[in-house]
Amino acid sequence: MEIATPVTTAMNSVLQALPQTDHQRLLAHSEHVALIYGEVLCEPGNAIPYVYFPNDGSISLLTPVDGHASMEVGLVGREGMAGMGLFLGSRISPVRMLVQGAGSATRMRANAFRQEMQRNSALQRGLSRYLYAFMAQVAQTAVCNRHHLLEKRLARWLLMTHDRAPANEFHLTQEFLAHMLGVRRVGVTGAARQLQEQSLISYRRGHIIIHDRPGLERASCRCYRDVNTIRDRMADEELVGRMEGEGKEEEAPADLVDQLHP
């Protein structure tokens, strides 16, 4: 199951999965806000003012490098929440939170969230599951940065953004893209042109249109699929867990040699 193709009336998945009463109480302490392209919701090292549950659009999490530059390590859409530091017991964000795809979100003040979280075990479970998937995303980004060509990474990035966007087209400059991917703008120019020559996308002065999603998936590295697989497996496991209770354990050791010399 994918995040599904963009729809106009989306709703945050974490909130949606909550029992009705929990959901209502949480909404009572929240507000609905627009996410504006380029807006910075929190700087690294600062206290987190709000947590955000995106409905559509997406929030990019950026880690600083060498004190000044910064690049994307994860992307939050309606499948999750931005401000997970609070969930883990810190008021301080280690990352920059940047609106990368315009849209809307439900937001909640830090203190309200902390209180709600303590008494709402369904919310805890939902966010734990999300965190598992998110960590897989960050880890995959780490290896992807190291191994894959820019063109494939760009394709993956566009797919991830498209999954979380309300439409097939969105505002997005090459300068911005270069910043996210941690490369030069001219690098993006070249990679984007190659995707355009394959009729997968088209772009024009900060406006990108996705034409051929399946083609884009083929042009992307496996990381896109692998991250989705891990997320969906987690979701399946949750369902099974609810139905049959506790499962059984399993051993699975091997040796390094198998990896180094397959």
Place this chain on the structure above:
Amino acid sequence: MEIATPVTTAMNSVLQALPQTDHQRLLAHSEHVALIYGEVLCEPGNAIPYVYFPNDGSISLLTPVDGHASMEVGLVGREGMAGMGLFLGSRISPVRMLVQGAGSATRMRANAFRQEMQRNSALQRGLSRYLYAFMAQVAQTAVCNRHHLLEKRLARWLLMTHDRAPANEFHLTQEFLAHMLGVRRVGVTGAARQLQEQSLISYRRGHIIIHDRPGLERASCRCYRDVNTIRDRMADEELVGRMEGEGKEEEAPADLVDQLHP
């Protein structure tokens, strides 16, 4: 505060921070095991048989790339636990768990851990805090992979391993190192020689000796320091939180332009 220089009689920090009664009950369901260099504790996609609380030595977490190769995204020593998937509600590990520095650990079966975790809120808090620091480590690895030269990344890796090792020297081949860093072995040969020429380390047939730790820190990229800073800030925050209860919030928006054109 650093992880501190290696000592012979170390104890896992997460366990140590628990109240006496919690600690005892947890140990009653655990066992002490040796960590053997090169041992694979869990393969990605498999059920997690045990969680490990290292006392000394370290466990490397590896994410697969393109289905076969895999490289390190995080390192677990006595500051944490391996098998965090269980903490987040999944029985399945998304990463390979590989013993990278020989030593010892306290381990616990998956089911026992899940039961203990549910009723032990001190353990939950401790692991949440650790997870926060660990996520920062993974995120930093992602940007580090993208931006920093091999020599600096190697220095960082050696420092991280040294922090978690019981001695100033440890078994470690260049082939292994190349695997962790996601580069060719010959690349490691060159980078390691440069560190050796600066008298920071010496190595010989799978045996590395750290000679000049401060020098190694200077040769490393800032990522080493930055990750430690985040971890320590989290620890401080926890102490303050315990003493004065709830704090106050803070706003901190800015604009992307500040980042792109500082």
Place this chain on the structure above:
DNA sequence: CCGCTTATGTGCGCCCCCGAACAGTCAGCG
């Protein structure tokens, strides 16, 4: 229609790292 800003495109030299193949060297063991 003009000029300014923003966004995209091109060219050039450079260098780190890649892939592959091969040579040297130490350790352990029969």
Place this chain on the structure above:
DNA sequence: CGCTGACTGTTCGGGGGCGCACATAAGCGG
């Protein structure tokens, strides 16, 4: 003592991405 396997060192061409500088073009306000 010599064999064998494991570990380290060297070389070569190639290419992706870098930093820099400059050229073009689309939007926008006056």
